[in-house]
Amino acid sequence: MSETLYRIVALFRKELLAILKDAQSRVTVFLPPILQCLIFGYAASFDLNHVPYAVLDRDHSGASRALVAAIDGNGYFERVATLQKASEIPEQITEKRATLVVVIDKDFERQLMAGKTAKVQVIADGRNTNTAGTAQGYISAIVADFSRKWRNDNGHAAPPGVQVIARAWYNPNFETRWNMIPSLIGAITMMMTMILTAMSVAREREAGTFEQLLVTPYRPYEIMVGKALPCMLIGLIQATLVLLVAQLWFRIPFAGSYLILYLSLIEFLAASVGIGLFISSIAKNMQQAMIGSVVVIMPFMLMSGLTTPIMNMPKILQYLTAINPLRYAISMTRQIYLEAAGIAQLLPEMLSLLAIAAVTLPIAAWMFRNRLA
Amino acid sequence: MPVREKAQPVEIERVHKTFRRENGDTVKALAGVSFTAQHNTLTALVGPDGGGKTTLLRMIAGLVAADEGSACVLGMDAAADAQTVQERIGYMPQKFGLYEDLTVQQNLDLYADLHGIGIAARQTIYPRLMQMTALGPFTRRLAGLLSGGMKQKLGLACTLVSSPDLLLLDEPTVGVDPLSRRELWEIVRRQVRESGMTVIASTSYLDEAEFFDHTIALHLGKVLAEGRPQEIAARAAGRVFMASSATKATARALQSRLFRQPEIADAVPEAGLVRVVTHEAELPRNENVIYAPVTPRFEDGFMLLFRAAVGDIQATAIKLEHRPENAPAETAVEVRDLLRTFGDFVAVNHVSFDVRRGEIYGLLGPNGAGKSTTFRMLCGLIPATGGQLRVAGADLRTSRAEARAKLGYVAQKFSLYGDLSVDENLDFFASAYGLRGDRKRTRIAWAKAQFDLGAMATLPSGQLPGGYKQRLAMAAALLHEPEILFLDEATSGADPLARREFWGRITALAEQGVTVIVTTHFMEEAEYCDRVIIMDGGVALAEGSPENIRARAKRSDGHEPTMEDAFIAIVEASRQDLRKAA
Numbered sequence: 001m002s003e004t005l006y007r008i009v010a011l012f013r014k015e016l017l018a019i020l021k022d023a024q025s026r027v028t029v030f031l032p033p034i035l036q037c038l039i040f041g042y043a044a045s046f047d048l049n050h051v052p053y054a055v056l057d058r059d060h061s062g063a064s065r066a067l068v069a070a071i072d073g074n075g076y077f078e079r080v081a082t083l084q085k086a087s088e089i090p091e092q093i094t095e096k097r098a099t100l101v102v103v104i105d106k107d108f109e110r111q112l113m114a115g116k117t118a119k120v121q122v123i124a125d126g127r128n129t130n131t132a133g134t135a136q137g138y139i140s141a142i143v144a145d146f147s148r149k150w151r152n153d154n155g156h157a158a159p160p161g162v163q164v165i166a167r168a169w170y171n172p173n174f175e176t177r178w179n180m181i182p183s184l185i186g187a188i189t190m191m192m193t194m195i196l197t198a199m200s201v202a203r204e205r206e207a208g209t210f211e212q213l214l215v216t217p218y219r220p221y222e223i224m225v226g227k228a229l230p231c232m233l234i235g236l237i238q239a240t241l242v243l244l245v246a247q248l249w250f251r252i253p254f255a256g257s258y259l260i261l262y263l264s265l266i267e268f269l270a271a272s273v274g275i276g277l278f279i280s281s282i283a284k285n286m287q288q289a290m291i292g293s294v295v296v297i298m299p300f301m302l303m304s305g306l307t308t309p310i311m312n313m314p315k316i317l318q319y320l321t322a323i324n325p326l327r328y329a330i331s332m333t334r335q336i337y338l339e340a341a342g343i344a345q346l347l348p349e350m351l352s353l354l355a356i357a358a359v360t361l362p363i364a365a366w367m368f369r370n371r372l373a
Numbered sequence: 374m375p376v377r378e379k380a381q382p383v384e385i386e387r388v389h390k391t392f393r394r395e396n397g398d399t400v401k402a403l404a405g406v407s408f409t410a411q412h413n414t415l416t417a418l419v420g421p422d423g424g425g426k427t428t429l430l431r432m433i434a435g436l437v438a439a440d441e442g443s444a445c446v447l448g449m450d451a452a453a454d455a456q457t458v459q460e461r462i463g464y465m466p467q468k469f470g471l472y473e474d475l476t477v478q479q480n481l482d483l484y485a486d487l488h489g490i491g492i493a494a495r496q497t498i499y500p501r502l503m504q505m506t507a508l509g510p511f512t513r514r515l516a517g518l519l520s521g522g523m524k525q526k527l528g529l530a531c532t533l534v535s536s537p538d539l540l541l542l543d544e545p546t547v548g549v550d551p552l553s554r555r556e557l558w559e560i561v562r563r564q565v566r567e568s569g570m571t572v573i574a575s576t577s578y579l580d581e582a583e584f585f586d587h588t589i590a591l592h593l594g595k596v597l598a599e600g601r602p603q604e605i606a607a608r609a610a611g612r613v614f615m616a617s618s619a620t621k622a623t624a625r626a627l628q629s630r631l632f633r634q635p636e637i638a639d640a641v642p643e644a645g646l647v648r649v650v651t652h653e654a655e656l657p658r659n660e661n662v663i664y665a666p667v668t669p670r671f672e673d674g675f676m677l678l679f680r681a682a683v684g685d686i687q688a689t690a691i692k693l694e695h696r697p698e699n700a701p702a703e704t705a706v707e708v709r710d711l712l713r714t715f716g717d718f719v720a721v722n723h724v725s726f727d728v729r730r731g732e733i734y735g736l737l738g739p740n741g742a743g744k745s746t747t748f749r750m751l752c753g754l755i756p757a758t759g760g761q762l763r764v765a766g767a768d769l770r771t772s773r774a775e776a777r778a779k780l781g782y783v784a785q786k787f788s789l790y791g792d793l794s795v796d797e798n799l800d801f802f803a804s805a806y807g808l809r810g811d812r813k814r815t816r817i818a819w820a821k822a823q824f825d826l827g828a829m830a831t832l833p834s835g836q837l838p839g840g841y842k843q844r845l846a847m848a849a850a851l852l853h854e855p856e857i858l859f860l861d862e863a864t865s866g867a868d869p870l871a872r873r874e875f876w877g878r879i880t881a882l883a884e885q886g887v888t889v890i891v892t893t894h895f896m897e898e899a900e901y902c903d904r905v906i907i908m909d910g911g912v913a914l915a916e917g918s919p920e921n922i923r924a925r926a927k928r929s930d931g932h933e934p935t936m937e938d939a940f941i942a943i944v945e946a947s948r949q950d951l952r953k954a955a
Binding site for chain 1: 752753754774775777778780782784785786787788789790791792793797801802804805806807809833859
């Protein structure tokens with residue numbers, strides 16, 4: 001047992017040395033995660049000047065006029081239409097004249113005066129997920145601000161004030177940028193670690209060093225563990241970099257527990273590394289390993305729920321996502337990051353990732369030695 | 374520039390070329406080389422690694438420009454008119470760019486397209502090339518599935534497709550078995566004879582230089598000597614002897630003793646005796662050694678010049694810390710009825726043999742004979758399809774990890790981690806074999822001392838000079854004091870001196886009880902083995918001591934047949950039998 005451990009540590013050290021000694025691979029391992037996170041982060045964010053919106057004021061009260069003035073005066077929104085009746089709303093959204101429509105209920109002012117919850121409905125164009133989502137967030141902020149001020153001005157001490165009811169048309173599940181960036185923790189690390197792992201064996205096969213390794217007393221599973229751990233460690237560092245960018249640059253507050261997050265990440269990385277090693281064990285050379293990992297990564301990205309909700313996919317594809325570790329990682333990081341989810345809540349994802357790792361890692365180990373030359 | 378009367382195809386005039394390594398060091402590849410290749414002749418560039426052969430060929434091909442001096446090729450400046458020069462020459466680099474996923478025919482077509490050969494011209498060129506290379510029956514086979522010898526022939530055919538005026542070949546026979554080598558050179562000679570081509574080829578096989586018209590010996594970027602091979606050979610006149618032991622010591626033991634003597638320039642085992650070249654034209658005083666003078670050949674002359682230029686050689690004796698403990702008569706490797714198939718193809722067909730402890734055992738055979746497959750099964754790299762295999766007392770099928778701890782392995786190609794330093798590589802492999810603490814430190818220190826690696830300890834191993842790479846590979850394979858050492862064509866592409874150093878070490882190891890199993894393409898190296906097995910078509914054709922094997926061939930000129938004669942005779946006889954049976 002101690003022999004095994006000793007050999008694994010030796011391989012672990014060698015792998016890290018091989019990656020970190022090369023200045024070029026040092027840069028490729030640590031710079032892209034930060035850049036990708038920034039790029040994806042901004043790709044998911046928009047210039048919110050002059051977002052076209054329409055308003056349907058059913059109350060025509062002082063309060064409702066004050067609210068519309070607050071939205072108009074904010075600078076982010078530009079009123080393109082003032083509607084008279086609800087039947088005019090579909091036209092605005094469908095024809096893409098307005099990205100969102102703000103509907104102020106009939107008894108808006110009365111409810112406020114009575115200290116009850118006044119309702120503002122925001123209908124957004126769900127086809128343009130990110131703009132609409134962010135815009136909705138802005139409206140919410142403006143309304144909350146208005147509500148607080150109004151209470152102060154009118155001497156109402158107690159909440160609740162105004163409630164925003166958000167509706168997105170065409171894509172009821174749409175998510176905001178706050179959801180996007182935590183998801184990148186999984187997406188970016190998977191991309192990098194999978195390629196890194198897939199290349200690690202293929203590079204040795206190409207250089208002839210893999211045979212040199214196979215004639216030593218290393219057992220296949222020792223090679224597997226010795227190759228998997230350094231890649232997982234680098235994956236964790238990359239995940240940490242993305243986490244730092246999310247918090248320090250994008251200022252998205254982390255709600256959950258770091259312990260649970262890293263526990264989930266370790267599981268997720270084990271599953272991704274398993275797939276990477278599996279690709280690596282089939283590939284004859286680095287080119288095949290590279291193509292192999294891209295072929296796997298693309299559908300994993302598309303079918304992960306990162307950009308399109310899994311629920312909107314055809315049933316057959318939904319089943320297929322069951323073997324996609326990224327799907328679980330994204331769902332887990334969102335829950336942990338934004339909802340402070342606990343272990344119990346994450347159990348289904350954790351078990352699924354464990355199952356993926358438990359299948360791919362042993363197969364990869366077996367393939368190392370038994371792949372036909 | 375004055376118009377010269379009649380320019381020769383290649384006129385090199387005092388060329389210099391310096392390269393800069395990644396770490397900023399400069400390497401002088403060529404230091405004032407001049408030579409002329411006459412029209413319609415075969416010129417050989419001979420010399421050790423780093424001698425400048427490849428750089429010189431690339432310069433003639435217009436691929437690198439000289440820092441100083443001029444390279445005039447087919448009447449043009451090779452650097453200035455590179456494009457025009459390249460249209461009229463054929464250049465086959467060491468690693469020729471065959472497309473392994475294309476068939477033989479598709480590769481040929483591709484090169485014909487690249488050279489803009491018309492359809493009509495192809496009709497006359499293709500049959501001639503196919504007939505010459507004997508690749509005709511294999512036109513639909515994927516190039517990647519050809520044997521090493523056939524790949525080289527295909528590479529040559531692709532180079533010849535454009536009917537060049539000047540043919541440049543960079544070590545075309547490295548990794549090619551003796552039979553294919555002979556065929557390959559026959560093709561080249563026919564080009565000179567029949568098509569009036571001029572050929573310049575580099576080689577590290579000194580015996581090949583024998584049939585060239587002109588030879589140029591390069592060492593460290595300088596011309597050591599040039600002339601007809603007979604002229605080079607004549608330099609060793611009166612200094613070449615066949616030595617035999619009066620005390621019946623083996624040729625190998627005698628060779629390792631003589632090679633270390635300062636007055637001896639070269640010593641190699643040959644036909645049961647030792648061929649000796651002395652620095653001076655007088656006999657070295659040795660008790661118990663009988664000398665008989667013989668006619669020198671190219672290799673003798675070259676080694677004499679080369680040793681004079683190199684000076685003292687590295688001490689090649691290795692002193693083991695512990696001898697392997699087992700009794701010498703015990704069987705180290707036992708192979709019974711070994712079978713290996715790949716689909717329908719039987720690569721190894723019921724082969725049996727034993728290797729005794731402390732023996733040097735050679736696996737010989739043409740490319741594709743099944744010797745590499747056998748070798749890989751012995752090392753536990755691939756499983757056997759059938760039969761029994763016991764290595765160091767363990768059955769590889771059931772206890773491969775344990776058996777592996779008792780064997781060392783040196784691959785054909787340098788296969789340690791190039792980015793890691795010498796120290797880091799040794800440290801990793803020591804740990805891989807379970808060495809730790811003091812034991813590890815002592816073993817690494819031992820390896821560095823024995824292989825003289827101390828000065829290179831912190832250098833990335835990928836940047837080591839060729840000879841040092843091999844030393845490091847052997848050092849790494851010996852760290853755990855293996856009982857059996859496996860060497861897969863370890864001398865392929867190595868220069869003559871490095872090969873002699875290498876065999877000096879192997880001999881020393883065997884003397885101390887290490888079992889050594891080698892594959893090699895150099896038939897004269899089989900003389901260092903205690904016993905060899907010759908394979909072809911997956912079956913064992915002959916097994917026995919080199920003497921035994923040599924006795925199977927006869928030479929028409931009455932000389933004692935060499936290993937190469939015997940090898941070719943045995944393989945050809947077996948192939949003829951097969952043809953008759955079919």
